[in-house]
Amino acid sequence: MKRILTYVKYIGLIGLIAFLFAFTSTRNEKRKIEGVEIEFIEEQNPYINELTVNKLLIQNQVGVTNVGKEILVLNNVEKGLDAHKMIEDSDVYLTVSGQLKARIKQRTxxxxxxxxxxxxxxxxxxxxxxxxxxxxxxxxxxxxxxxxxxxxxxxxxxxxxxxxxxxxxxxxxxxxxxxxxxxxxxxxxxxxxxxxxxxxxxxxxxxxxxxxxxxxxxxxxxxxxxxxxxxxxxxxxx
The missing domain is CATH 3.40.50.11690 (Cell division protein FtsQ/DivIB)
Structure with a gap:
């Protein structure tokens, strides 16, 4: 009987963890992007500025700050940035707090x-x-x-x-x-x-x-x- 009770507690704990994980993930996915931070790496001269990068981050005429995480496809954002003739490479990611960060390496x-x-x-x-x-x-x-x-x-x-x-x-x-x-x-x-x-x-x-x-x-x-x-x-x- 004691052994059965232990199994029940163990299964219940797993179920609780799964529920909390699903709840947190759903809540996180529905959160709006809280802001955008752009970083230019390698201290290059400013051949492209933050305003231009921000324009590239706009999708369907809506700023990324108004787009839910569930519809923001980071790979597509990176492809859009990398297609710019002044950009050699970009790295776009979301922080836990909901901030969109873009690290930009310009062409030299x-x-x-x-x-x-x-x-x-x-x-x-x-x-x-x-x-x-x-x-x-x-x-x-x-x-x-x-x-x-x-x-x-x-x-x-x-x-x-x-x-x-x-x-x-x-x-x-x-x-x-x-x-x-x-x-x-x-x-x-x-x-x-x-x-x-x-x-x-x-x-x-x-x-x-x-x-x-x-x-x-x-x-x-x-x-x-x-x-x-x-x-x-x-x-x-x-």
């Missing part, structure tokens, strides 16, 4: 292409539109079409990753025979990079030339510096 531009409709090239090699909120301080690329971005991207990525190049190079231009020319921030001589090949070797040679010429105080006398030829730097005097 590394160059601006001067086309009929200008655009950025991002760190992954894809194109992205210019921002109304912020203008990126990146090299200006000229005479390059959108279909040629994949060709010039290794050079742009090299400039972005190398602190020396990032500090000195402000422009990239493709001439009519397909060679790439670099414009510098301080000195007015033209750097003929040539084809997009042997990047590491060309950059190494240019750094060695620059440091020696800087030491000799001769950087101001050059008109053109060519890196096209294997293992050498060819200079033209003004």
């Amino acid at each position: 531009p590394i160059a601006r292409v001067n086309a009929v409709v200008p655009f950025y090239v991002d760190v992954t090699g894809n194109t992205m539109p210019l921002s109304d909120n912020y203008s990126a301080h990146v090299p200006l690329v000229s005479n390059v079409s959108e279909r040629e971005v994949s060709e010039v991207f290794p050079l742009l990525r090299k400039i972005q990753e190398d602190e020396f190049l990032k500090k000195h190079v402000v422009s990239v231009y493709q001439n009519n025979i397909g060679n790439y020319l670099l414009g510098l921030r301080v000195y007015d001589f033209e750097v003929v990079f040539g084809k997009i090949e042997s990047l590491n070797s060309k950059v190494k040679n240019f750094k060695a030339f620059y440091q020696k010429a800087l030491k000799d105080k001769s950087l101001g006398k050059y008109k053109k510096v060519s890196l096209q030829f294997r293992n050498q730097v060819v200079c033209t005097i003004k």
